Amino acid sequence: MEIMYIANKGFLIKVSNKKILIDALFGRFEADWCDVPAGEIIEKMEKGTNPFDHIDVILVSHAHIDHFNAKIVLNHLGNNETAIMICPRQVVQELEKNEGYKQFISRVKEITPEYEIGSQTINLEGLSIKVWRLEHSSYYIESEETKQKYNKHENVQNLGFTIEIDHKTIFHGGDWVYDGVEGKTNPLEEGIIDFAFLSGETYLRLYGPDNRIIDESKKPKNVVLSIPPAVHLEDLTEEEQKTISATTVFKSQLEIKCFDE
Numbered sequence: 001m002e003i004m005y006i007a008n009k010g011f012l013i014k015v016s017n018k019k020i021l022i023d024a025l026f027g028r029f030e031a032d033w034c035d036v037p038a039g040e041i042i043e044k045m046e047k048g049t050n051p052f053d054h055i056d057v058i059l060v061s062h063a064h065i066d067h068f069n070a071k072i073v074l075n076h077l078g079n080n081e082t083a084i085m086i087c088p089r090q091v092v093q094e095l096e097k098n099e100g101y102k103q104f105i106s107r108v109k110e111i112t113p114e115y116e117i118g119s120q121t122i123n124l125e126g127l128s129i130k131v132w133r134l135e136h137s138s139y140y141i142e143s144e145e146t147k148q149k150y151n152k153h154e155n156v157q158n159l160g161f162t163i164e165i166d167h168k169t170i171f172h173g174g175d176w177v178y179d180g181v182e183g184k185t186n187p188l189e190e191g192i193i194d195f196a197f198l199s200g201e202t203y204l205r206l207y208g209p210d211n212r213i214i215d216e217s218k219k220p221k222n223v224v225l226s227i228p229p230a231v232h233l234e235d236l237t238e239e240e241q242k243t244i245s246a247t248t249v250f251k252s253q254l255e256i257k258c259f260d261e
Helices: 039-047 070-079 089-095 099-107 200-207 238-244
Strands: 002-007 010-015 018-022 057-059 084-087 108-110 119-124 127-134 140-142 149-151 158-165 168-172 195-199 222-226 256-258
Touching (some): 002 039, 010 168, 039 070, 070 089, 084 099, 084 158, 089 108, 200 238
Parallel strands (some): 057 084, 195 222
Antiparallel strands (some): 002 010, 002 256, 010 018, 119 127
């Protein structure tokens, strides 16, 4: 298994003869809270050139600009005649604003499970994907009208994906942050995950020194963390740094790490 870091929470995963692109097809914008892909990487993604050629599956967790850009997605689909895309309804609504989307409708699979349902499974050639409806991390701001704080992300349709391929199980939760509330969906409790792509915040809540929330026996075998540029590992406590040291953290775009498990 080969994992390539693109930017933010975007990754290219290669398993056997399959290529899976997750939350990577987005562009550049001014931000100090997010790593954005370099211009030459965006060009390669749009043109579908190496290493973004022959992508089998494109997964998009939600419609935020640091995970998805409609123009880049449509350009990639135009240069990749076989890729299947899975995304929530809000992503499709953004794609529908572009006239060129019509020619790709058959290859875009909209899956937006209700929270009470939890998940829905889609089987593609050589792999099975369980699509989860997971809450996006909260972001509270003050309303100009009421002066009351509200969660700006409350209505964001955020998906998580559990991918089973070649006897491996991979999980990516988009911008899901586990809040520890009993009874809420937690895909990590479903069974052993070989590779989990998590935010540093979620990982520390689950497995940090003071927050061992779930059964250690269900801890993913390998964890890839997404660390925002504004977060400096040296600012964490010694115990938190020790916890994170057991994970994989990519340091540069297009960096590749290979795993035997």
